[in-house]
Amino acid sequence: MWRSDNDRVSCIACDASVPREDAREYDKHGDRWDREGKRFEYLCKPCFRDLSKHSRDGLEAALEDAGAGRVDDVEFVERFLEAAHEDPPGRE
Incomplete structure (x- = not known):
C-alpha cells in the first residue's frame, strides 16, 4: 500500500x-x-x-494560569514555578 x-x-x-x-x-x-x-x-x-507517564490532572489549567502562550517564556516559567511552590502536587 x-x-x-x-x-x-x-x-x-x-x-x-x-x-x-x-x-x-x-x-x-x-x-x-x-x-x-x-x-x-x-x-x-x-x-x-x-515522556513522563505521570498524571497530568490539573496541568493544563496550571499552564493557562501561568500565562502559557500569552506571556514571554521567562515570565511564564517564573509564574509556573511560583505557583508550583505555593501548591505542590498531591496537596489537597
Whole structure:
C-alpha cells in the first residue's frame, strides 16, 4: 500500500516528520480514548518513550494560569514555578 504525505505527522517534541504508523497519539488532556471531535498531536517513538507517564490532572489549567502562550517564556516559567511552590502536587 502506498502512503501519501497525509500519512506523515510531525512530532511535537522534536519536530521530526515520521509516518503516522510510527508515531504515538498525544492528547494534552490525557484522555486519548474519548475521540469524538478531537485532533490529536503526535510524538515519534523515541520522544514518546522519554515522556513522563505521570498524571497530568490539573496541568493544563496550571499552564493557562501561568500565562502559557500569552506571556514571554521567562515570565511564564517564573509564574509556573511560583505557583508550583505555593501548591505542590498531591496537596489537597
